[in-house]
Amino acid sequence: SPPPPPNAPPSVDFTWTPTSGDTNTVFTFTAQVTDDHDPPNTIQVRWDWTGDGTWDTTWSTTKTASHTFSSPGNYTVVVQAKDSGGLTASASHMVSVTSPPPPPNGPPTVDFTWTPTSGDTSTVFTFTATASDDHDPPNTIQVRWDWTGDGTWDTTWSTTKTVSHTFSSAGTYTVVVQAIDSGGLTAIQSHTIIVTAPPPPGDFSISASPASLTIVCGSSGSSGITLTSLNGLSGTASLSASISSSGLVLVWPTVSLSPSSVTLPSGGTATSTLTVSTSVLTTPGTYTVTVTATIGSITHSADVTVVVTLM
Known part of the structure; x- marks a missing residue:
């Protein structure tokens, strides 16, 4: 019988799916091989994903391989096949890889x-x-x-x-x-x-102690006047005193305040002294002394009842 024909190199090509993709795509490459001496399942293949001459896989009879490209670009993918006689064949194709699409819009x-x-x-x-x-x-x-x-x-x-x-x-x-x-x-x-609710507006109160005096003609009496800050009010208070009576008065007692101006601290108190003076000629009777204090636009008063007697 004639000798067998000399060994010829195998033939090889490949397809890939999907045919296009981006840097997130897993491409699947499948090699198709034939040989004049060896069955296809014995032919070994290896892959170069970037066409740079460096083989990225080892020899294997497995004809399918997967690969993902990390950067967008055009890549020359090369497959090489080798038969049992050591003869080889190669095939290459260009694979285009794009950038991945932006992620879907999420709410803010x-x-x-x-x-x-x-x-x-x-x-x-x-x-x-x-x-x-x-x-x-x-x-x-x-x-x-x-x-x-x-x-x-x-x-x-x-x-x-x-x-x-x-x-x-x-x-x-x-x-x-x-x-x-x-x-x-x-x-x-x-x-x-x-x-x-807003805090109440600043205010103050005024009080007299004692609130009533009994004075013998020719002598005098006094009452302490106290101003108390309310709701944080502070300021300078002007003090004045007036005297009245429901009866007929020929000679009036005299009234004075010392001091007549006081400084009221926020949350604190201030004091003055009311003095009611009489003479031996002062008309006996009952009098009302009204002490009025004013801070800004706020005015309050306190009354002191004064009884003047002959003895």
């Missing part, structure tokens, strides 16, 4: 702080929203506010994240902020704020 996140953290109906609260988004820079995120949590937005959309508000009534308020990104996705955050 939003929260807010406020200063001061507590206050009353006279307080101007400043609210500051903090927003972030996977696609948009924070300064492009728009926000709007609902001061009472009633579902009605009290401001329009704005990229300004700081806004001020005063609550007209005392109560517990649910303040809500909503953020929206360029894709129309929204997020909401709320916090509870307690608003108290």
Whole structure:
């Protein structure tokens, strides 16, 4: 019989799926081999994923291999086949790899702080929203506010994240902020704020001790006048005294205050002394001495009853 024909190199090619992809794609490459002496399942192959001449896999009879490309670009993928006689063949194809698509738009996140953290109906609260988004820079995120949590937005959309508000009534308020990104996705955050009634206005009281005096004609008597700060009022008080009687008076007693001006500290007291003086000619009877104190626009008075007797 004639001798067998001389060994010829194998033939090789390959396909891949998917035919296009990005840096997240797992490509599957499948080699097809034939040989004049060896069955296909005995032919070994190896792969070079970048066409740089360096084989990235070892020889194997497995004809299918998977690979993911870490960077976008055009890659020359090479497969080499080898038969039992050591003869080889190669095939190459260009594989285009793109960048991955951007992730789908997610909604923004939003929260807010406020200063001061507590206050009353006279307080101007400043609210500051903090927003972030996977696609948009924070300064492009728009926000709007609902001061009472009633579902009605009290401001329009704005990229300004700081806004001020005063609550007209005392109560517990649910303040809500909503953020929206360029894709129309929204997020909401709320916090509870307690608003108290305003403190009562500053005031003062005035009292006399004793509130009644009995004076013998020709002598004098005194009463301590005390001013007390209420609700933190402070200031300089001007004092004056006047005397009246329901009877016929020929000679009046005289009244004086020392000092006639006192400084009232916040939360404290201030004192003065009322002196009622008579002479032997003073008309006996019952008198009312009214001591009046004024701080700013606030005026209060206290009465001292004075009985003048002959003996």
